[in-house]
Amino acid sequence: MSDDEADPELLALLRQHFQGKLNLNEEPETGVLEGAEHVYDNAIDVALDMRATKNAAAIIYNQMQQKQFSTESWSEHELHPKAKDESTVAFIFTMDLLNFSFWSMRPEGERFAVSYRDKTWTGYWSLVASLQRALEEDIPITDPHYWQNEEECNLESLRYVFRSCTEEEIPLLESRLACLREAGRVLYEKYNCSFTKCIEAADKSAAGLVNLLARDFTAFQDEFKYEGRRKPIRFLKRAQILVADLWACFNGEGYGEFRDIDKITMFADYRVPQILATLGCIGYSPPLHAVVAHKEIIDSGSKYEMQLRACSIWCVELIRREIKREHPEAEVNAILIDFFLYDTMKQLEAQGKETIPHHRTRSIWY
Numbered sequence: 001m002s003d004d005e006a007d008p009e010l011l012a013l014l015r016q017h018f019q020g021k022l023n024l025n026e027e028p029e030t031g032v033l034e035g036a037e038h039v040y041d042n043a044i045d046v047a048l049d050m051r052a053t054k055n056a057a058a059i060i061y062n063q064m065q066q067k068q069f070s071t072e073s074w075s076e077h078e079l080h081p082k083a084k085d086e087s088t089v090a091f092i093f094t095m096d097l098l099n100f101s102f103w104s105m106r107p108e109g110e111r112f113a114v115s116y117r118d119k120t121w122t123g124y125w126s127l128v129a130s131l132q133r134a135l136e137e138d139i140p141i142t143d144p145h146y147w148q149n150e151e152e153c154n155l156e157s158l159r160y161v162f163r164s165c166t167e168e169e170i171p172l173l174e175s176r177l178a179c180l181r182e183a184g185r186v187l188y189e190k191y192n193c194s195f196t197k198c199i200e201a202a203d204k205s206a207a208g209l210v211n212l213l214a215r216d217f218t219a220f221q222d223e224f225k226y227e228g229r230r231k232p233i234r235f236l237k238r239a240q241i242l243v244a245d246l247w248a249c250f251n252g253e254g255y256g257e258f259r260d261i262d263k264i265t266m267f268a269d270y271r272v273p274q275i276l277a278t279l280g281c282i283g284y285s286p287p288l289h290a291v292v293a294h295k296e297i298i299d300s301g302s303k304y305e306m307q308l309r310a311c312s313i314w315c316v317e318l319i320r321r322e323i324k325r326e327h328p329e330a331e332v333n334a335i336l337i338d339f340f341l342y343d344t345m346k347q348l349e350a351q352g353k354e355t356i357p358h359h360r361t362r363s364i365w366y
Protein backbone atom coordinates (compact mmCIF):
# COMPACT_ATOMS: atom_id res chain seq x y z
CA MET A 1 0.00 0.00 0.00
CA SER A 2 1.63 3.31 -0.98
CA ASP A 3 1.85 6.26 1.45
CA ASP A 4 -0.91 8.20 -0.29
CA GLU A 5 -3.37 5.35 0.51
CA ALA A 6 -2.52 4.93 4.22
CA ASP A 7 -4.43 6.79 6.94
CA PRO A 8 -2.32 9.95 7.63
CA GLU A 9 -3.19 9.87 11.34
CA LEU A 10 -2.11 6.24 11.65
CA LEU A 11 1.09 7.05 9.75
CA ALA A 12 1.85 9.93 12.16
CA LEU A 13 1.30 7.64 15.18
CA LEU A 14 3.53 4.92 13.73
CA ARG A 15 6.22 7.47 12.82
CA GLN A 16 6.21 8.73 16.46
CA HIS A 17 6.32 5.16 17.74
CA PHE A 18 9.34 4.18 15.66
CA GLN A 19 11.05 7.46 16.60
CA GLY A 20 10.63 6.36 20.23
CA LYS A 21 8.32 9.28 21.05
CA LEU A 22 5.23 7.16 21.53
CA ASN A 23 5.04 3.70 23.12
CA LEU A 24 1.86 2.18 21.73
CA ASN A 25 2.11 -0.59 24.29
CA GLU A 26 2.68 1.66 27.32
CA GLU A 27 0.71 0.84 30.46
CA PRO A 28 -1.61 3.68 31.64
CA GLU A 29 -0.52 5.86 34.57
CA THR A 30 -2.85 8.08 36.62
CA GLY A 31 -0.22 10.70 37.53
CA VAL A 32 -1.66 10.95 41.08
CA LEU A 33 1.53 9.97 42.94
CA GLU A 34 3.73 12.21 40.78
CA GLY A 35 1.47 15.19 41.48
CA ALA A 36 1.33 14.41 45.21
CA GLU A 37 5.14 14.36 45.41
CA HIS A 38 5.33 17.69 43.56
CA VAL A 39 2.98 19.38 46.04
CA TYR A 40 4.81 17.75 48.98
CA ASP A 41 8.18 18.99 47.68
CA ASN A 42 6.79 22.55 47.53
CA ALA A 43 4.59 22.48 50.64
CA ILE A 44 5.00 25.12 53.36
CA ASP A 45 1.88 24.47 55.46
CA VAL A 46 2.10 20.68 55.77
CA ALA A 47 5.22 18.66 56.60
CA LEU A 48 5.94 14.98 57.11
CA ASP A 49 7.71 13.71 60.21
CA MET A 50 9.99 10.89 59.06
CA ARG A 51 10.47 9.32 62.51
CA ALA A 52 6.73 9.23 63.22
CA THR A 53 6.11 7.88 59.71
CA LYS A 54 8.67 5.12 60.26
CA ASN A 55 7.10 4.27 63.64
CA ALA A 56 3.60 4.33 62.15
CA ALA A 57 4.70 1.89 59.45
CA ALA A 58 5.77 -0.61 62.12
CA ILE A 59 2.56 -0.17 64.14
CA ILE A 60 0.34 -0.43 61.07
CA TYR A 61 2.14 -3.50 59.76
CA ASN A 62 1.95 -5.32 63.10
CA GLN A 63 -1.73 -4.49 63.62
CA MET A 64 -2.62 -5.49 60.05
CA GLN A 65 -0.84 -8.78 60.65
CA GLN A 66 -2.61 -9.36 63.98
CA LYS A 67 -6.00 -8.61 62.43
CA GLN A 68 -5.11 -10.54 59.26
CA PHE A 69 -6.26 -7.44 57.42
CA SER A 70 -6.80 -8.26 53.74
CA THR A 71 -9.23 -7.73 50.88
CA GLU A 72 -11.52 -10.17 52.75
CA SER A 73 -11.98 -7.48 55.44
CA TRP A 74 -14.01 -5.41 52.98
CA SER A 75 -16.89 -7.89 52.77
CA GLU A 76 -16.87 -8.47 56.53
CA HIS A 77 -18.43 -5.04 57.07
CA GLU A 78 -22.09 -5.58 57.98
CA LEU A 79 -23.47 -3.22 55.32
CA HIS A 80 -21.20 -4.01 52.38
CA PRO A 81 -22.84 -6.22 49.71
CA LYS A 82 -21.85 -9.89 49.85
CA ALA A 83 -22.91 -11.24 46.42
CA LYS A 84 -20.01 -11.48 43.96
CA ASP A 85 -22.07 -10.50 40.92
CA GLU A 86 -23.12 -7.66 38.64
CA SER A 87 -25.63 -6.29 41.18
CA THR A 88 -22.72 -5.69 43.56
CA VAL A 89 -20.75 -3.98 40.78
CA ALA A 90 -23.72 -1.65 40.26
CA PHE A 91 -23.94 -1.10 44.04
CA ILE A 92 -20.25 -0.19 44.33
CA PHE A 93 -20.43 2.17 41.33
CA THR A 94 -23.48 3.95 42.82
CA MET A 95 -21.87 4.06 46.27
CA ASP A 96 -18.58 5.57 45.10
CA LEU A 97 -20.36 8.01 42.79
CA LEU A 98 -21.94 9.46 45.96
CA ASN A 99 -19.16 8.72 48.46
CA PHE A 100 -18.48 12.29 49.60
CA SER A 101 -18.98 14.99 52.21
CA PHE A 102 -20.94 13.53 55.11
CA TRP A 103 -19.46 15.77 57.81
CA SER A 104 -21.65 18.19 59.73
CA MET A 105 -21.18 21.45 61.60
CA ARG A 106 -23.88 20.39 64.04
CA PRO A 107 -23.34 18.65 67.41
CA GLU A 108 -22.91 14.83 67.22
CA GLY A 109 -26.53 13.92 68.05
CA GLU A 110 -27.97 16.37 65.48
CA ARG A 111 -25.88 15.50 62.42
CA PHE A 112 -27.39 13.73 59.39
CA ALA A 113 -27.97 10.09 60.34
CA VAL A 114 -29.79 7.09 58.88
CA SER A 115 -31.76 4.52 60.85
CA TYR A 116 -31.42 1.04 59.34
CA ARG A 117 -31.42 -2.52 60.72
CA ASP A 118 -32.11 -1.13 64.24
CA LYS A 119 -28.94 0.97 64.20
CA THR A 120 -28.15 4.64 63.55
CA TRP A 121 -25.53 5.14 60.85
CA THR A 122 -23.53 8.30 60.20
CA GLY A 123 -20.80 9.33 57.74
CA TYR A 124 -19.88 6.94 54.98
CA TRP A 125 -22.01 4.21 56.55
CA SER A 126 -25.12 6.42 56.30
CA LEU A 127 -24.64 6.33 52.54
CA VAL A 128 -24.27 2.54 52.42
CA ALA A 129 -27.25 2.09 54.76
CA SER A 130 -29.42 4.41 52.62
CA LEU A 131 -28.62 2.46 49.45
CA GLN A 132 -29.31 -0.91 51.13
CA ARG A 133 -32.56 0.44 52.59
CA ALA A 134 -33.71 1.76 49.20
CA LEU A 135 -33.07 -1.61 47.52
CA GLU A 136 -35.06 -3.35 50.27
CA GLU A 137 -37.89 -0.90 49.52
CA ASP A 138 -37.70 -1.88 45.82
CA ILE A 139 -36.32 1.51 44.80
CA PRO A 140 -33.88 0.73 41.91
CA ILE A 141 -31.29 3.22 43.25
CA THR A 142 -28.37 1.39 41.57
CA ASP A 143 -30.01 1.31 38.11
CA PRO A 144 -28.79 3.90 35.52
CA HIS A 145 -32.23 3.80 33.81
CA TYR A 146 -33.78 5.00 37.09
CA TRP A 147 -31.21 7.81 37.39
CA GLN A 148 -32.29 9.17 33.99
CA ASN A 149 -36.02 8.93 34.69
CA GLU A 150 -36.88 12.44 35.91
CA GLU A 151 -40.40 11.35 36.80
CA GLU A 152 -39.21 8.74 39.26
CA CYS A 153 -35.72 9.91 40.22
CA ASN A 154 -35.77 13.54 41.38
CA LEU A 155 -34.96 15.69 44.40
CA GLU A 156 -38.02 14.50 46.29
CA SER A 157 -37.47 10.78 45.71
CA LEU A 158 -33.75 11.16 46.51
CA ARG A 159 -34.61 13.05 49.70
CA TYR A 160 -36.71 10.02 50.63
CA VAL A 161 -33.88 7.56 49.82
CA PHE A 162 -31.51 9.56 52.06
CA ARG A 163 -34.13 10.46 54.69
CA SER A 164 -32.51 11.28 57.99
CA CYS A 165 -33.54 10.34 61.53
CA THR A 166 -32.39 13.80 62.65
CA GLU A 167 -33.30 17.33 61.58
CA GLU A 168 -30.30 17.55 59.23
CA GLU A 169 -30.62 16.19 55.71
CA ILE A 170 -27.72 14.68 53.77
CA PRO A 171 -25.28 17.38 52.62
CA LEU A 172 -25.17 18.33 48.88
CA LEU A 173 -28.37 16.46 47.93
CA GLU A 174 -28.70 18.41 44.67
CA SER A 175 -25.10 17.57 43.72
CA ARG A 176 -25.76 13.90 44.39
CA LEU A 177 -28.73 13.96 42.02
CA ALA A 178 -26.59 15.69 39.39
CA CYS A 179 -23.91 12.99 39.74
CA LEU A 180 -26.51 10.25 39.20
CA ARG A 181 -28.07 12.06 36.22
CA GLU A 182 -24.70 12.52 34.49
CA ALA A 183 -23.61 8.93 35.20
CA GLY A 184 -26.91 7.64 33.81
CA ARG A 185 -26.47 9.70 30.65
CA VAL A 186 -22.81 8.69 30.09
CA LEU A 187 -23.48 4.99 30.75
CA TYR A 188 -26.43 5.17 28.31
CA GLU A 189 -24.44 6.98 25.62
CA LYS A 190 -21.16 5.04 25.86
CA TYR A 191 -21.42 1.88 27.96
CA ASN A 192 -24.72 0.18 27.17
CA CYS A 193 -26.15 1.35 30.53
CA SER A 194 -23.79 -0.83 32.55
CA PHE A 195 -20.67 0.02 34.53
CA THR A 196 -19.41 -3.51 33.79
CA LYS A 197 -18.77 -2.22 30.24
CA CYS A 198 -16.41 0.43 31.70
CA ILE A 199 -14.56 -2.34 33.56
CA GLU A 200 -14.28 -4.33 30.32
CA ALA A 201 -13.03 -1.23 28.43
CA ALA A 202 -10.23 -0.81 30.99
CA ASP A 203 -8.97 -4.29 30.12
CA LYS A 204 -7.92 -5.21 33.72
CA SER A 205 -5.88 -2.03 34.23
CA ALA A 206 -6.68 -0.21 37.49
CA ALA A 207 -4.97 2.97 36.25
CA GLY A 208 -6.82 2.62 32.95
CA LEU A 209 -10.19 2.41 34.73
CA VAL A 210 -9.35 5.42 36.93
CA ASN A 211 -8.39 7.42 33.82
CA LEU A 212 -11.54 6.29 31.99
CA LEU A 213 -13.72 7.48 34.89
CA ALA A 214 -11.94 10.86 35.05
CA ARG A 215 -12.18 11.26 31.26
CA ASP A 216 -15.85 10.32 30.78
CA PHE A 217 -17.55 11.48 34.02
CA THR A 218 -17.10 15.05 35.30
CA ALA A 219 -18.21 13.72 38.71
CA PHE A 220 -14.87 11.89 38.93
CA GLN A 221 -12.64 14.70 37.62
CA ASP A 222 -11.05 15.39 41.01
CA GLU A 223 -8.06 17.45 39.81
CA PHE A 224 -6.94 21.05 40.30
CA LYS A 225 -4.52 23.61 38.87
CA TYR A 226 -1.61 24.23 41.25
CA GLU A 227 0.68 27.28 41.36
CA GLY A 228 1.39 27.72 37.68
CA ARG A 229 2.21 24.03 37.09
CA ARG A 230 1.27 23.09 33.55
CA LYS A 231 -0.44 19.78 34.39
CA PRO A 232 -3.23 19.78 37.02
CA ILE A 233 -2.65 17.95 40.30
CA ARG A 234 -4.82 14.81 40.11
CA PHE A 235 -6.31 13.32 43.30
CA LEU A 236 -9.06 11.24 41.62
CA LYS A 237 -10.12 10.05 45.06
CA ARG A 238 -13.56 8.57 44.25
CA ALA A 239 -12.35 7.05 40.98
CA GLN A 240 -9.51 5.36 42.86
CA ILE A 241 -11.61 4.16 45.81
CA LEU A 242 -14.16 2.78 43.32
CA VAL A 243 -11.45 0.62 41.72
CA ALA A 244 -10.16 -0.32 45.18
CA ASP A 245 -13.63 -1.30 46.42
CA LEU A 246 -14.12 -3.53 43.34
CA TRP A 247 -10.68 -5.14 43.87
CA ALA A 248 -11.30 -5.70 47.60
CA CYS A 249 -14.89 -6.87 47.26
CA PHE A 250 -14.05 -9.40 44.52
CA ASN A 251 -10.70 -10.34 46.15
CA GLY A 252 -8.76 -9.45 43.03
CA GLU A 253 -10.81 -11.81 40.81
CA GLY A 254 -13.51 -11.41 38.19
CA TYR A 255 -14.74 -7.80 38.15
CA GLY A 256 -12.02 -7.04 40.70
CA GLU A 257 -9.07 -8.38 38.72
CA PHE A 258 -6.44 -5.68 37.96
CA ARG A 259 -2.82 -6.42 36.98
CA ASP A 260 -1.63 -2.99 38.15
CA ILE A 261 -3.71 -2.55 41.33
CA ASP A 262 -0.60 -1.35 43.22
CA LYS A 263 -0.69 1.85 41.15
CA ILE A 264 -3.71 2.98 43.17
CA THR A 265 -2.73 5.49 45.89
CA MET A 266 -4.24 6.43 49.26
CA PHE A 267 -7.65 8.10 48.85
CA ALA A 268 -7.36 11.80 49.71
CA ASP A 269 -10.45 12.20 51.90
CA TYR A 270 -10.91 13.96 55.26
CA ARG A 271 -10.43 10.99 57.62
CA VAL A 272 -7.02 9.54 56.73
CA PRO A 273 -5.27 12.95 56.94
CA GLN A 274 -6.81 13.19 60.41
CA ILE A 275 -5.34 9.93 61.64
CA LEU A 276 -1.97 10.68 60.00
CA ALA A 277 -1.93 13.95 61.98
CA THR A 278 -3.02 12.08 65.12
CA LEU A 279 -0.07 9.67 64.63
CA GLY A 280 2.24 12.67 64.20
CA CYS A 281 3.12 11.64 60.64
CA ILE A 282 1.90 14.92 59.16
CA GLY A 283 2.18 18.30 60.84
CA TYR A 284 0.51 21.64 60.09
CA SER A 285 1.93 25.17 60.09
CA PRO A 286 0.53 27.26 62.99
CA PRO A 287 -2.02 29.09 60.81
CA LEU A 288 -3.25 25.85 59.21
CA HIS A 289 -3.32 24.11 62.59
CA ALA A 290 -5.54 26.91 63.93
CA VAL A 291 -7.95 26.59 60.98
CA VAL A 292 -8.26 22.79 61.40
CA ALA A 293 -8.44 22.88 65.20
CA HIS A 294 -11.23 25.51 65.08
CA LYS A 295 -13.14 23.48 62.44
CA GLU A 296 -13.10 26.43 60.06
CA ILE A 297 -14.04 25.83 56.42
CA ILE A 298 -11.11 25.23 54.03
CA ASP A 299 -12.06 25.98 50.43
CA SER A 300 -11.98 23.19 47.84
CA GLY A 301 -8.93 23.61 45.59
CA SER A 302 -7.19 26.00 47.99
CA LYS A 303 -3.45 25.74 48.71
CA TYR A 304 -4.18 24.57 52.25
CA GLU A 305 -6.50 21.83 51.04
CA MET A 306 -4.24 20.62 48.23
CA GLN A 307 -1.23 20.42 50.57
CA LEU A 308 -3.31 18.44 53.09
CA ARG A 309 -4.55 15.97 50.46
CA ALA A 310 -1.26 15.61 48.55
CA CYS A 311 0.97 15.25 51.62
CA SER A 312 -1.38 12.55 52.96
CA ILE A 313 -1.06 10.61 49.69
CA TRP A 314 2.73 10.98 49.86
CA CYS A 315 2.85 10.02 53.54
CA VAL A 316 0.96 6.75 52.91
CA GLU A 317 3.34 6.06 50.00
CA LEU A 318 6.31 6.46 52.39
CA ILE A 319 4.59 4.19 54.95
CA ARG A 320 4.06 1.61 52.19
CA ARG A 321 7.73 1.81 51.13
CA GLU A 322 8.88 1.48 54.77
CA ILE A 323 6.74 -1.63 55.33
CA LYS A 324 8.04 -3.19 52.09
CA ARG A 325 11.62 -2.31 53.12
CA GLU A 326 11.23 -4.05 56.48
CA HIS A 327 9.02 -6.88 55.19
CA PRO A 328 9.67 -7.50 51.46
CA GLU A 329 7.25 -10.46 51.53
CA ALA A 330 4.37 -8.37 52.94
CA GLU A 331 1.29 -8.34 50.70
CA VAL A 332 0.53 -4.71 51.41
CA ASN A 333 -0.33 -1.77 49.14
CA ALA A 334 -1.59 1.79 49.60
CA ILE A 335 -5.20 0.55 49.41
CA LEU A 336 -4.99 -1.84 52.36
CA ILE A 337 -2.99 0.69 54.42
CA ASP A 338 -5.61 3.32 53.64
CA PHE A 339 -8.58 1.06 54.43
CA PHE A 340 -6.88 0.09 57.71
CA LEU A 341 -6.20 3.74 58.63
CA TYR A 342 -9.78 4.79 57.82
CA ASP A 343 -11.25 1.97 59.93
CA THR A 344 -8.84 2.78 62.78
CA MET A 345 -9.87 6.46 62.69
CA LYS A 346 -13.54 5.48 62.81
CA GLN A 347 -12.85 3.31 65.87
CA LEU A 348 -11.14 6.27 67.57
CA GLU A 349 -14.14 8.45 66.68
CA ALA A 350 -16.58 5.87 68.11
CA GLN A 351 -14.55 5.76 71.34
CA GLY A 352 -14.62 9.56 71.56
CA LYS A 353 -10.84 9.62 71.22
CA GLU A 354 -10.49 12.15 68.42
CA THR A 355 -7.70 14.54 69.47
CA ILE A 356 -7.32 16.55 66.24
CA PRO A 357 -10.46 17.34 64.16
CA HIS A 358 -10.61 16.39 60.49
CA HIS A 359 -10.44 19.33 58.08
CA ARG A 360 -13.69 20.77 56.78
CA THR A 361 -13.95 21.16 53.00
CA ARG A 362 -17.38 20.87 51.39
CA SER A 363 -17.13 19.35 47.90
CA ILE A 364 -18.25 16.41 45.82
CA TRP A 365 -14.67 15.14 45.55
CA TYR A 366 -14.45 13.35 48.94
Ligand SMILES: Nc1nc2c(c(CN[C@H]3C=C[C@H](O)[C@@H]3O)cn2[C@@H]2O[C@H](COP(=O)(O)O)[C@@H](O)[C@H]2O)c(=O)[nH]1
Nearest residue numbers: 099100101102123124267269270271272338339342366
Ligand atom coordinates in the same frame (compact mmCIF):
# COMPACT_ATOMS: atom_id res chain seq x y z
N1 LIG B 1 -9.35 7.33 52.47
C1 LIG B 1 -10.51 6.70 52.69
N2 LIG B 1 -11.64 7.42 52.70
C2 LIG B 1 -12.80 6.76 52.93
C3 LIG B 1 -12.88 5.38 53.15
C4 LIG B 1 -14.26 5.09 53.35
C5 LIG B 1 -14.87 3.76 53.66
N3 LIG B 1 -14.20 2.66 53.02
C6 LIG B 1 -14.56 1.36 53.55
C7 LIG B 1 -14.16 0.30 52.62
C8 LIG B 1 -13.11 -0.38 53.08
C9 LIG B 1 -12.62 0.20 54.31
O1 LIG B 1 -12.30 -0.83 55.23
C10 LIG B 1 -13.76 1.07 54.81
O2 LIG B 1 -14.53 0.33 55.71
C11 LIG B 1 -14.95 6.28 53.23
N4 LIG B 1 -14.05 7.25 52.99
C12 LIG B 1 -14.24 8.68 52.88
O3 LIG B 1 -14.19 9.20 54.21
C13 LIG B 1 -15.15 10.25 54.33
C14 LIG B 1 -16.27 9.75 55.21
O4 LIG B 1 -15.81 9.80 56.55
P1 LIG B 1 -16.95 9.67 57.70
O5 LIG B 1 -17.93 10.84 57.43
O6 LIG B 1 -16.21 9.80 58.99
O7 LIG B 1 -17.60 8.31 57.48
C15 LIG B 1 -15.65 10.53 52.93
O8 LIG B 1 -14.76 11.42 52.28
C16 LIG B 1 -15.55 9.15 52.31
O9 LIG B 1 -15.45 9.21 50.89
C17 LIG B 1 -11.68 4.63 53.12
O10 LIG B 1 -11.63 3.40 53.31
N5 LIG B 1 -10.53 5.34 52.89
